[in-house]
Amino acid sequence: MSPRPGTAEPLLGPDDEARLRDAVTDAVLSAPRGLREAIEQDPEASLALVSASRVAAEETSRLLSEAVANARAAGHSWDAIGRLIGVSRQAAQQRFGPAGPPATTGPERRVGGDGPERRVLTPLTLFDEMVVLEPEARRGWHMVDFGPLYLVVEASDHAWQHRRAVWSPAAARALAEQGWQLVGGWSFPWGYYKRRLDLPAEP
Known part of the structure; x- marks a missing residue:
């Protein structure tokens, strides 16, 4: 998977995207034991589905933030990252830009x-x-x-x-x-x- 500089094309192809979306959906339906089987009959299962989906959304948001930090550490620009997630360079930097290292003093930091x-x-x-x-x-x-x-x-x-x-x-x-x-x-x-x-x- 090589980058495509200057384009807004995703690095994942349609088949890879579909597999990833299916895997996330399957994980949400599988994490609470018995949810997949209970969803048609048990009203409480609908609330369990909301809870599982919330956890998945929080986790994927965290993974995205850390993946962006990893891409920055690998030398990729905010412009390239913004194109991949569908926002401007400035919006990507505002959303994912780090607070920076701990405060230091002196020439040896x-x-x-x-x-x-x-x-x-x-x-x-x-x-x-x-x-x-x-x-x-x-x-x-x-x-x-x-x-x-x-x-x-x-x-x-x-x-x-x-x-x-x-x-x-x-x-x-x-x-x-x-x-x-x-x-x-x-x-x-x-x-x-x-x-x-x-x-x-x-x-």
Whole structure:
């Protein structure tokens, strides 16, 4: 699926769009157990359908916001994103534009407050954030928060490892069994993970 610069054509073809819409509809009708069977006979099932549809709408809205953040981190313009969702560049930026990284002070962008020292690594993209994070992790900085174009890291006495993987509950469970800790939930489509090493932080 390659972008089509300068056009308003969607990246999904009609068949893909139809499959996706069918999958969402099926999920809504399947999530409350027995809803599909009860909808014709039980008046309460109609309210359950409203509730399930609300949850689906909230979740798809969240996924869209995080997908836009991911596209921005991959270097795509607001104009390209706006064309895909059918709004102007300005409307896309107003709706989905990030609040920005946490407030910082000083030339090394140190985050104030009590507890271990924290720093904001920015600007970063989807393609360089893990490369930038790797040497910081060897020096004892581990990831504690993230957002569009930035990561927040915290100082420690140990070296760390980090990884990013396409999110799925199965992948999260498998990584947890290997000692990986999910950082701050997940951000569609990614899960960020860290693991402390039995090595002192490098100077």
